[in-house]
Amino acid sequence: MQVEILGQAGEINKQDNTLIIKSEIATAKISVYSPTIIRVQVMRNPDAKDHSYAVIQQAGSNFDFTEDDAGFEIRTSALKLVIEKDLLRFNFYTADGKELSRDDERFGINWQGERVVNYRKVYADERFIGLGEKTGDLDRRGCNYINWNSDVPFYTEKSDPLYQTFPFFIGIHSGATYGLFFDNTHRSFFDFGATTDHKMSWFGADGGDMNYYFFGAQSVAEIIKDYTWLTGRMEMPPLWSLGYQQCRWSYMSAQEILDIAKTFRDHNIPADVMYCDIDYMDGFKIFTWNNETFPDPKSFIDKLKEMGFRLVTIVDPGIKMEEGYKQYDEGVENEYFAKYPNGENFVGEVWPGRCHFPDFFRDDVREWWGASFTALTEPGVEGFWNDMNEPAAWGQNLPWMVKFGDKYMPEVRNVYGMQMARATYEGTKKILGKRPFVLTRAAYSGTQRYSAVWTGDNSAYDEHMLLGQRLVNSLGLSGMSFTGVDIGGFSYNPTPELMVRWNSLGVYTPMYRNHAQQGTVMREPWEWGADNEAIIRKDIELRYQLLPYVYSTFYQSAQTGLPVARSLAIGHTFDAAVYKSEFQNQFMFGDSLLVAPVASAADTARVYLPQGNWYRFGTDEHFMGSAEYTVEAPLNNLPVFAKAGAIIPIQNIVQNTNEKGDGILLIHIWNGEETNTFTYYEDDGLSYDNEQGVYYKRDITFDPSSRQIIFGEVEGSFVSRFDKVQVVMHGFEGLEHTATLDNIKDQVIFTL
Numbered sequence: 001m002q003v004e005i006l007g008q009a010g011e012i013n014k015q016d017n018t019l020i021i022k023s024e025i026a027t028a029k030i031s032v033y034s035p036t037i038i039r040v041q042v043m044r045n046p047d048a049k050d051h052s053y054a055v056i057q058q059a060g061s062n063f064d065f066t067e068d069d070a071g072f073e074i075r076t077s078a079l080k081l082v083i084e085k086d087l088l089r090f091n092f093y094t095a096d097g098k099e100l101s102r103d104d105e106r107f108g109i110n111w112q113g114e115r116v117v118n119y120r121k122v123y124a125d126e127r128f129i130g131l132g133e134k135t136g137d138l139d140r141r142g143c144n145y146i147n148w149n150s151d152v153p154f155y156t157e158k159s160d161p162l163y164q165t166f167p168f169f170i171g172i173h174s175g176a177t178y179g180l181f182f183d184n185t186h187r188s189f190f191d192f193g194a195t196t197d198h199k200m201s202w203f204g205a206d207g208g209d210m211n212y213y214f215f216g217a218q219s220v221a222e223i224i225k226d227y228t229w230l231t232g233r234m235e236m237p238p239l240w241s242l243g244y245q246q247c248r249w250s251y252m253s254a255q256e257i258l259d260i261a262k263t264f265r266d267h268n269i270p271a272d273v274m275y276c277d278i279d280y281m282d283g284f285k286i287f288t289w290n291n292e293t294f295p296d297p298k299s300f301i302d303k304l305k306e307m308g309f310r311l312v313t314i315v316d317p318g319i320k321m322e323e324g325y326k327q328y329d330e331g332v333e334n335e336y337f338a339k340y341p342n343g344e345n346f347v348g349e350v351w352p353g354r355c356h357f358p359d360f361f362r363d364d365v366r367e368w369w370g371a372s373f374t375a376l377t378e379p380g381v382e383g384f385w386n387d388m389n390e391p392a393a394w395g396q397n398l399p400w401m402v403k404f405g406d407k408y409m410p411e412v413r414n415v416y417g418m419q420m421a422r423a424t425y426e427g428t429k430k431i432l433g434k435r436p437f438v439l440t441r442a443a444y445s446g447t448q449r450y451s452a453v454w455t456g457d458n459s460a461y462d463e464h465m466l467l468g469q470r471l472v473n474s475l476g477l478s479g480m481s482f483t484g485v486d487i488g489g490f491s492y493n494p495t496p497e498l499m500v501r502w503n504s505l506g507v508y509t510p511m512y513r514n515h516a517q518q519g520t521v522m523r524e525p526w527e528w529g530a531d532n533e534a535i536i537r538k539d540i541e542l543r544y545q546l547l548p549y550v551y552s553t554f555y556q557s558a559q560t561g562l563p564v565a566r567s568l569a570i571g572h573t574f575d576a577a578v579y580k581s582e583f584q585n586q587f588m589f590g591d592s593l594l595v596a597p598v599a600s601a602a603d604t605a606r607v608y609l610p611q612g613n614w615y616r617f618g619t620d621e622h623f624m625g626s627a628e629y630t631v632e633a634p635l636n637n638l639p640v641f642a643k644a645g646a647i648i649p650i651q652n653i654v655q656n657t658n659e660k661g662d663g664i665l666l667i668h669i670w671n672g673e674e675t676n677t678f679t680y681y682e683d684d685g686l687s688y689d690n691e692q693g694v695y696y697k698r699d700i701t702f703d704p705s706s707r708q709i710i711f712g713e714v715e716g717s718f719v720s721r722f723d724k725v726q727v728v729m730h731g732f733e734g735l736e737h738t739a740t741l742d743n744i745k746d747q748v749i750f751t752l
């Protein structure tokens with residue numbers, strides 16, 4: 001196979017916000033989306049329809065353009081793109097001339113057969129972060145990865161690929177940052193200088209064109225904001241989905257689920273969500289109920305609701321081939337299933353046996369799928385767990401000629417799960433008229449607009465727990481904020497210590513779900529002995545106390561794209577310590593809490609506290625930042641630190657999110673030297689009224705120089721579920737005094 005290089009620039013054409021350059025083998029099109037986002041397409045077929053599953057914005061920014069003998073220059077207020085005429089090389093600089101990223105001088109962009117590749121220069125000190133659900137270290141330098149959504153039971157700390165595709169990474173070098181999103185849905189490859197003599201990093205795909213968005217903002221947080229502006233952000237999830245969730249493959253009957261739910265209440269362990277895994281169905285037929293074990297879904301779900309629980313049910317894409325089964329008959333009749341080129345429906349085997357697979361790439365199929373959810377919503381289901389949508393089939397390898405929409409499998413496999421999640425989200429949102437909770441296993445960039453994700457079939461051992469945190473942190477760098485792992489580990493049996501430790505980390509995981517594989521020991525909190533149950537209860541209670549903080553953090557994320565669980569590489573990008581293997585799992589949970597995951601058997605932990613001052617959460621022991629410490633880490637006390645200046649709203653312990661609580665919102669403030677503002681946010685947690693201004697939002701500021709705590713003006717028309725506010729101070733020696741706002745709406749300044 002020949003390597004075809006781009007060749008010299010030929011004819012050019014500049015329109016308002018695009019520049020088109022023809023070369024011998026391809027056409028380059030450069031468009032500017034914002035001053036910090038430039039798109040580069042290099043296409044062999046420039047007339048092909050421009051379509052993206054991920055991107056929701058249009059090019060819209062003008063730019064300055066100059067041309068001389070050597071090349072072209074595109075300038076925005078933030079960036080400069082220099083395009084060399086000779087071999088069409090694309091080199092990016094900040095507006096003031098700092099080099100951010102450039103093509104490898106020798107190889108740049110080229111094709112090898114159908115494969116399209118971009119070789120880029122790698123800098124001596126360059127680090128790479130992101131790429132979503134990828135195993136390995138936080139810093140991906142020296143590693144290579146494949147994007148090919150796959151069902152990977154029993155995956156290990158080294159397995160690749162996993163279930164999801166996020167072809168977006170951030171490069172960090174020479175004090176500068178840039179991001180790159182390769183929006184190509186074919187099987188794709190990323191090599192961060194694995195075997196290139198430290199000269200190149202490269203990425204490419206099995207087919208399609210070179211099509212990337214370059215992000216030039218000078219901070220990781222700003223790059224994530226830009227990336228999520230381009231690909232969308234999550235909307236506010238239902239509040240109940242942020243409570244504790246209990247799942248298992250499978251609770252086998254309605255009665256078993258009711259018994260488990262009641263045991264939570266009897267043991268005073270807060271929880272909001274119960275799950276039905278595949279065994280609630282009749283013969284694994286999607287949108288059916290087993291009428292022996294779930295004889296009356298409505299009265300079952302009503303009983304759950306009376307106990308303050310919501311129900312989430314699983315749906316898989318495979319539709320069992322069985323005449324008389326509604327979805328099968330409708331799908332065949334209307335030709336809703338993926339097909340071979342001769343018109344035969346593709347057949348793959350999954351849980352129900354031989355199945356057809358809905359073609360979620362078609363509008364009519366997505367609508368049909370979405371409308372089918374009435375079978376679940378009518379009895380009262382409010383959450384929809386989309387599984388097996390890589391798509392998984394026994395044997396895994398779908399024939400290349402299976403057609404989805406107007407494309408063949410190799411081009412769109414990586415997006416199938418996203419389109420299923422989209423169909424589920426759009427359909428259930430319409431039927432419910434309120435926020436659905438959607439969870440998906442497979443995903444592509446932009447899935448945050450429709451669904452939460454979890455990291456599939458993990459395993460019950462320490463390294464997997466720690467890996468899971470890196471996956472969550474890396475997903476957060478890639479636009480996915482609502483993420484979780486199977487707490488306790490899906491496969492194998494955790495030791496009691498691992499179960500307890502993992503649950504304590506779950507407090508700080510955006511989605512807090514305990515789930516386990518068929519055949520493993522029962523995992524519910526009371527299965528681990530009285531002492532362990534007490535620790536698990538206390539941790540789950542803490543999650544509920546923190547919910548006002550968690551919800552406000554989700555709001556911040558919905559507004560900005562900044563994740564809820566944040567790798568320290570976001571806030572401390574140029575601090576080498578955060579990339580060290582012993583500290584790389586640490587993360588910020590929201591603006592103010594630093595969490596250090598610890599293996600289950602350890603009593604102490606080595607932690608790194610970055611720049612600033614820190615307080616141990618719970619004891620207020622003070623630590624100076626930019627230093628390593630060995631700290632106590634017994635099973636009942638995961639190392640968590642509040643940042644100096646932290647403002648954290650906390651409520652009293654409730655058993656579920658429907659409970660009003662005592663009406664007092666505690667605003668905890670930790671002393672610090674810098675002014676800090678926290679945006680407190682609340683709404684009904686269920687409806688879309690928030691989009692009409694029905695929310696309660698205010699800034700709370702602590703200003704150490706004037707020694708003031710300022711409760712700003714309340715915005716929005718929602719009546720807070722709290723009646724009054726109490727301020728609780730930490731680290732203010734001699735100042736235990738707590739101020740109180742008797743009316744939650746008061747605008748007040750307290751001077752200390």
Ligand code: GLC
Binds near residue numbers: 278388515
């Ligand atoms: C897959 C899912 C797992 C689920 C099981 C049965 O393995 O990843 O979470 O419990 O299928 O539905």
